[in-house]
Amino acid sequence: xxxxxxxxxxxxxxxxxxxxxxxxxxxxxxxxxxxxxxxxxxxxxxxxx
Amino acid sequence: xxxxxxxxxxxxxxxxxxxxxxxxxxxxxxxxxxxxxxxxxxxxxxxxxxxxxxxxxxxxxxxxxxxxxxxxxxxxxxxxxxxxxxxxxxxxxxxxxxxxxxxxxxxxxxxxxxxxxxxxxxxxxxxxxxxxxxxxxxxxxxxxxxxxxxxxxxxxxxxxxxxxxxxxxxxxxxxxxxxxxxxxxxxxxxxxxxxxxxxxxxxxxxxxxxxxxxxxxxxxxxxxxxxxxxxxxxxxxxxxxxxxxxxxxxxxxxxxxxxxxxxxxxxxxxxxxxxxxxxxxxxxxxxxxxxxxxxxxxxxxxxxxxxxxxxxxxxxxxxxxxxxxxxxxxxxxxxxxxxxxxxxxxxxxxxxxxxxxxxxxxxxxxxxxxxxxxxxxxxxxxxxxxxxxxxxxxxxxxxxxxxxxxxxxxxxxxxxxxxxxxxxxxxxxxxxxxxxxxxxxxxxxxxxxxxxxxxxxxxxxxxxxxxxxxxxxxxxxxxxxxxxxxxxxxxxxxxxxxxxxxxxxxxxxxxxxxxxxxxxxxxxxxxxxxxxxxxxxxxxxxxxxxxxxxxxxxxxxxxxxxxxxxxxxxxxxxxxxxxxxxxxxxxxxxxxxxxxxxxxxxxxxxxxxxxxxxxxxxxxxxxxxxxxxxxxxxxxxxxxxxxxxxxxxxxxxxxxxxxxxxxxxxxxxxxxxxxxxxxxxxxxxxxxxxxx
Numbered sequence: 001x002x003x004x005x006x007x008x009x010x011x012x013x014x015x016x017x018x019x020x021x022x023x024x025x026x027x028x029x030x031x032x033x034x035x036x037x038x039x040x041x042x043x044x045x046x047x048x049x
Numbered sequence: 050x051x052x053x054x055x056x057x058x059x060x061x062x063x064x065x066x067x068x069x070x071x072x073x074x075x076x077x078x079x080x081x082x083x084x085x086x087x088x089x090x091x092x093x094x095x096x097x098x099x100x101x102x103x104x105x106x107x108x109x110x111x112x113x114x115x116x117x118x119x120x121x122x123x124x125x126x127x128x129x130x131x132x133x134x135x136x137x138x139x140x141x142x143x144x145x146x147x148x149x150x151x152x153x154x155x156x157x158x159x160x161x162x163x164x165x166x167x168x169x170x171x172x173x174x175x176x177x178x179x180x181x182x183x184x185x186x187x188x189x190x191x192x193x194x195x196x197x198x199x200x201x202x203x204x205x206x207x208x209x210x211x212x213x214x215x216x217x218x219x220x221x222x223x224x225x226x227x228x229x230x231x232x233x234x235x236x237x238x239x240x241x242x243x244x245x246x247x248x249x250x251x252x253x254x255x256x257x258x259x260x261x262x263x264x265x266x267x268x269x270x271x272x273x274x275x276x277x278x279x280x281x282x283x284x285x286x287x288x289x290x291x292x293x294x295x296x297x298x299x300x301x302x303x304x305x306x307x308x309x310x311x312x313x314x315x316x317x318x319x320x321x322x323x324x325x326x327x328x329x330x331x332x333x334x335x336x337x338x339x340x341x342x343x344x345x346x347x348x349x350x351x352x353x354x355x356x357x358x359x360x361x362x363x364x365x366x367x368x369x370x371x372x373x374x375x376x377x378x379x380x381x382x383x384x385x386x387x388x389x390x391x392x393x394x395x396x397x398x399x400x401x402x403x404x405x406x407x408x409x410x411x412x413x414x415x416x417x418x419x420x421x422x423x424x425x426x427x428x429x430x431x432x433x434x435x436x437x438x439x440x441x442x443x444x445x446x447x448x449x450x451x452x453x454x455x456x457x458x459x460x461x462x463x464x465x466x467x468x469x470x471x472x473x474x475x476x477x478x479x480x481x482x483x484x485x486x487x488x489x490x491x492x493x494x495x496x497x498x499x500x501x502x503x504x505x506x507x508x509x510x511x512x513x514x515x516x517x518x519x520x521x522x523x524x525x526x527x528x529x530x531x532x533x534x535x536x537x538x539x540x541x542x543x544x545x546x547x548x549x550x551x552x553x554x555x556x557x558x559x560x561x562x563x564x565x566x567x568x569x570x571x572x573x574x575x576x577x578x579x580x581x582x583x584x585x586x587x588x589x590x591x592x593x594x595x596x597x598x599x600x601x602x603x604x605x606x607x608x609x610x611x612x613x614x615x616x617x618x619x620x621x622x623x624x625x626x627x628x629x630x631x632x633x634x635x636x637x638x639x640x641x642x643x644x645x646x647x648x649x650x651x652x653x654x655x656x657x658x659x660x661x662x663x664x665x666x667x668x669x670x671x672x673x674x675x676x677x678x679x680x681x682x683x684x685x686x687x688x689x690x691x692x693x694x695x696x697x698x699x700x701x702x703x704x705x706x707x708x709x710x711x712x713x714x715x716x717x718x719x720x721x722x723x724x725x726x727x728x729x730x731x732x733x734x735x736x737x738x739x740x741x
Binding site: 004008009010013016020021026027029030033034036040041 | 309310311312313314315323324327330331335338339341342343344345346349353354356357359360361362363365366406407409410412413
């Protein structure tokens with residue numbers, strides 16, 4: 001994924017939702033942001049590799 | 050089973066004999082499974098058994114079986130075979146599925162008429178259905194994001210490649226040339242290998258021996274594991290399509306791709322490089338990203354992720370609470386007569402245990418649901434989610450109205466909060482306690498303005514639109530507990546705490562020093578004061594029934610600041626202050642004029658009065674009627690046209706009221722315009738006199 005097309009809060013939000021579901025518990029906003037960054041970083045890294 | 054055809058007797062007998070032999074050979078076959086034998090095998094077997102010429106017998110067999118409808122003649126690689134089944138003539142099986150449940154379900158043969166669409170479309174579903182997210186694997190996402198140039202290159206390469214498929218008829222190529230993998234495709238069914246496996250069959254070549262009865266028949270090979278090569282040619286009707294391996298094609302060279310960007314930009318222009326470690330990004334932009342993400346999630350039209358406070362949870366996982374649940378919760382809060390924690394509600398009404406796996410999800414669902422109900426109000430803080438409901442008694446009583454207090458304490462949000470000068474915010478956060486002197490207004494009404502010092506100590510609102518929070522103040526000196534409502538500032542209105550009236554009146558006097566400290570629980574605080582020897586003073590009090598201020602003898606046991614203690618000996622004129630209605634006390638300028646005139650030293654003449662008053666006295670007297678900081682008073686004094694500072698004496702001010710009309714002039718004016726003008730008013734409106 002080209003990071004230029006990332007809209008923070010919209011891009012890959014379904015994957016964030018999937019993670020949130022898998023945890024089974026409410027999560028703090030900072031944990032949510034951290035996980036979201038992980039998802040975006042992974043997507044960008046995979047594309048570049 | 051088909052009947053034997055009419056043939057010449059010898060042919061009929063021969064065909065019947067062979068049919069019997071072949072059916073015996075395939076006795077364990079399915080009724081429609083083909084049983085094959087080569088003409089050579091049949092001729093060899095019968096020639097040996099009957100002692101006839103093999104070639105002659107082969108011709109007879111060929112003629113007899115070809116004329117018999119129960120047999121199908123095949124010729125493969127010059128070898129003649131006959132096929133039959135236990136039920137007679139061989140008919141290839143048709144495997145086309147024309148009666149599947151799926152097909153009948155979706156395309157019923159005789160569909161029922163639909164008179165009313167609501168019969169098949171439920172109207173109870175929401176107008177906007179929740180779209181379940183579909184996880185798309187990384188592979189497809191990469192495919193999607195692949196550049197078009199690459200796809201084009203692949204297309205060109207595919208077009209240039211030689212044709213990989215060509216139709217090959219059955220008799221065209223010899224068996225070994227057929228690709229093994231495609232033989233199955235050519236064969237419509239697993240063919241029994243029958244006579245093609247002659248290895249264990251010693252029948253034909255061992256001629257001179259007398260024929261054994263039965264066992265000489267070549268053993269039929271069960272139609273199991275297909276042996277690839279020779280079977281392909283046995284396929285009957287359908288024209289097989291044989292793929293020949295395409296010659297290797299050199300992969301098209303990929304065009305060089307420019308490196309992808311790893312930097313994304315927020316709406317405010319902040320650029321963040323995703324190659325950096327997440328911890329670093331969080332440390333630098335964590336708060337900004339959290340705000341942006343929260344905002345995006347809040348405006349998500351599908352509301353897939355919902356929030357309560359700092360917690361986020363999938364909307365689809367929320368537990369449902371119906372009207373009965375809400376009524377039950379409301380009744381329980383009213384029964385307990387005070388705001389309740391969410392954990393209490395869950396434990397007492399739903400018997401959920403915190404050790405249950407779904408506890409936190411259930412708790413979130415409860416809070417989220419109550420937050421959306423008008424009958425409930427969130428009055429908790431982070432770590433202690435308290436819920437109040439309509440009908441609960443107001444914490445702190447009704448003496449102070451929220452709208453009035455909000456305006457009275459507006460000076461705090463206007464920049465006249467000088468509390469950090471008395472105790473720094475850092476010290477408060479570090480020590481976890483605030484120490485302050487009580488003014489008369491605070492003591493009388495049990496109200497503390499929410500200045501910066503208290504705001505640094507108390508928890509902030511959890512929700513953006515939260516109006517208030519209910520805290521529990523404990524007095525470790527007296528083992529008493531008080532519910533204190535914190536009203537948060539909103540817009541141009543200030544905040545305050547209320548609910549300490551009883552504690553103040555029982556244990557303290559104006560000028561007393563109190564300390565409020567944090568505890569381990571987020572909504573529990575300690576309130577203490579320094580105890581002292583018994584003192585008796587004639588102090589200012591407020592008689593609410595008579596609505597007037599007066600001095601009374603009071604005994605107290607706390608350490609006080611003598612300058613702030615409103616004694617009769619020092620502030621003897623305070624009882625002359627008018628007990629204005631709270632709605633009027635918000636007019637700070639008028640209050641300041643009234644206070645200055647009441648407690649100031651008259652230094653002018655009766656015709657042109659002038660009052661001298663110090664800032665310290667003004668502060669004490671002003672705070673009898675309403676709260677106000679020294680910074681606020683200074684600003685009012687500097688702004689007021691009738692006030693002037695004494696240049697020689699710091700902290701001394703003069704108040705020179707505007708000259709009033711004389712009594713005669715007033716009477717004349719009243720006579721001239723009796724109907725048009727309102728009744729003669731005192732300086733601060735006649736309503737106050739009526740109130741008094």
